[in-house]
Amino acid sequence: MSSSSGSGSGSGDIGQLSEDQQTALQQFTAVTDQSVETAIPLLQRCQWNVQIAISRHFDGEPAEPAIPEETIPAPQDIRRRETLANGFGRSSAIGRRNLEPAPRVVPQPEHQVTQQAPFILSLVLFPFRFAYGIVSKLFNVFSYLFPFLPRLIGMRAAPNARRRDTSGRRPLNPRDTAARFIREFEEEYGAHEIPFFEGGYAQAFDLAKKELKFLLVVLVSSEHDDTASFVRETLLSPDVVAFIRNPANNIIVWAGNVQDAEAYQVSNALNCTKFPFAALIVHTPAVSSTAMSTVARIVGPTPPATFMSRLQTAIAQNSEPLNRTRATRAEQQAARNIRQAQDTAYERSLAQDRERARRRREEEEARRRAEQEERERQEAKEREARNLAAWRAWRARSIAGEPGPEVKDAVRISLRMPSGDRVVRRFAPDADMEELYAFVECYDVLQEQQASQEGAEKPTAYEHEYKFVLVSPMPREEFDLKKGGTIKERIGRSGNLIVERTDLDEDEGDEDE
Incomplete structure (x- = not known):
């Protein structure tokens, strides 16, 4: 009679179980070969987790008799699934929605x-x-x-x-x-x-x-x-x-x-x-x-x-x-895209501002450098002009005077100046070619009678360079200072020479600038 009653009770319990609970019961009984009356209490204590129930069964946990039908709470279609690795804490939240956590399996590398x-x-x-x-x-x-x-x-x-x-x-x-x-x-x-x-x-x-x-x-x-x-x-x-x-x-x-x-x-x-x-x-x-x-x-x-x-x-x-x-x-x-677009626009604006600031700095630096170069060039010109004037005043004092009629071998030179004036001057026969060049260079000073002024000194750290050359018209021949020699040796007893300036190209370039 008791067996019949127990079987009937078990059958009634099985009918009240949910589909997942019935599946868990079938898996447990298939592995452990236990009766339904013994399996249901153990599964209830294990929250219907088959793995934990099987582990407890083979660990020797004593089975408890089935709870009388009137004390069995109404089964709910909620199954708390948990694994030995996940523990009990995490399953409480998952069990409310009948969800089982899906693992991410990474195979052996x-x-x-x-x-x-x-x-x-x-x-x-x-x-x-x-x-x-x-x-x-x-x-x-x-x-x-x-x-x-x-x-x-x-x-x-x-x-x-x-x-x-x-x-x-x-x-x-x-x-x-x-x-x-x-x-x-x-x-x-x-x-x-x-x-x-x-x-x-x-x-x-x-x-x-x-x-x-x-x-x-x-x-x-x-x-x-x-x-x-x-x-x-x-x-x-x-x-x-x-x-x-x-x-x-x-x-x-x-x-x-x-x-x-x-x-x-x-x-x-x-x-x-x-x-x-x-x-x-x-x-x-x-x-x-x-x-x-x-x-x-x-x-x-x-x-x-x-x-x-x-x-x-x-x-x-x-x-x-x-x-x-x-x-x-x-x-x-969309919010990230908007923020990214705003950040991109902001960065682009910053880049443009930086580029404009850089161009302004470069332009300012170029202007400042150009002004500095122009100032240095003007200072160099003024220094050159002062040194040239001082050198002319100093050199005009050392130019020998024109020889008198008593000097029979004097050399007569006819010079056509850059201004177009014709100047005739006699030089001593042993006068060097540099004397003739110095006369041409200092002609204006000699004309203004500044050569007689005392106190003119040669400027220091200045090396004078003649920016003209003496040329005979026909046949054309240049009488430069590199070959040296005296006026008589180079030109003879007389000669017609033209003063050709060599600094005209530099002056034209400065005017263009």
């Missing part, structure tokens, strides 16, 4: 992949590897006979522990692994239109989070009997393919074979207990500003209509928060 050992070390380790192979095969046999053993050992291991690859598949980086899966999928099931993400799970996860899209994770096992039928009848169904490819649904599809290390880690992180497996992950702003949650789990063979209905329901429930988040991000991006 390519540079950390174990390299092949040297040949000598391989010989030394061969006996250990041989023994390990035998133990592994025995464990596989026991795993086949007792299916709960792999799950039990896997639950006690670290959640993200990396499985040893015994399938003989060479480990690749995430992008190459995805390409290999797509190639094998097409070889097995033919051409298709499913837009698989050609990258790693972490990249697809980050893309869905950044662009506020839904990430559909599909995990298959080539060793599972239902994989082929699920792919051909459900995943490749025209309705499902059209739904996935519809841009309005914003779905990113990432798929993997659990024989690959990355897909195996993803299956452990998503608590996958049966294949084929599909999960829909999306950003949930109600949980936190960065949270990614699993909003739908589709386990085992599922008809196309049910598969698409589950996806549609999850997308419909989470589209409104996503749209609000998109609108908020659009407003924030």
Whole structure:
């Protein structure tokens, strides 16, 4: 009678459980082989978390009798999901919306992949590897006979522990692994239109989070009997393919074979207990500003209509928060664009002001430099004029007077000055050519009778340069000072000379400036 009563009570309790609670109860009883009356209290104490309940059961926690029906509170369609890694604190906020946090799985970096050992070390380790192979095969046999053993050992291991690859598949980086899966999928099931993400799970996860899209994770096992039928009848169904490819649904599809290390880690992180497996992950702003949650789990063979209905329901429930988040991000991006445009305009205005200030400084500096050069040039001209006047006054005092009639060998020179005047002067036969040049240079001073003034001295640090040359008209010959000699030796007893100035080009250049 008691057995009948207990069974009836258990059946009544099962009818009041939600769909997720019934799934958790089935998983727990399949692993532990416990009765429903014993399993329900333990699951209630563990907040319906299958992993924690199984761990407590195998740790030897005593089972409590089922609570009488009248004391059992009305079940709620709320399931607090938590993992051993996340703890109890975080699940309280997530459980209110029946959301499970979606992990971001990063596979082992390519540079950390174990390299092949040297040949000598391989010989030394061969006996250990041989023994390990035998133990592994025995464990596989026991795993086949007792299916709960792999799950039990896997639950006690670290959640993200990396499985040893015994399938003989060479480990690749995430992008190459995805390409290999797509190639094998097409070889097995033919051409298709499913837009698989050609990258790693972490990249697809980050893309869905950044662009506020839904990430559909599909995990298959080539060793599972239902994989082929699920792919051909459900995943490749025209309705499902059209739904996935519809841009309005914003779905990113990432798929993997659990024989690959990355897909195996993803299956452990998503608590996958049966294949084929599909999960829909999306950003949930109600949980936190960065949270990614699993909003739908589709386990085992599922008809196309049910598969698409589950996806549609999850997308419909989470589209409104996503749209609000998109609108908020659009407003924030518009505000950032406005600020950036304002900052750009401000920087451009500052750059223009700096450029104008620089040009003003350069123009002012050029003007100041030009004024300084002009002032120095004028000072140099005035200094040159003073030195020239002083030198003429000094040199005019030392010019010998014109020889008298008694000097029979005097040289008679007829000079045509630059002013057009004709000057005739007699010079001593031994007078140097420089004497003739000095006479021409100091002619104005001699005419003004300043040569007789006392006190004229040669200016210091001044080297006089004659800026004219004496030339005979026909035939033309220049009598410059470089060749030296006396007037008689160079010109003879008499001569007609023209004074040609050599500084006319410099004077014209100064006038042009």
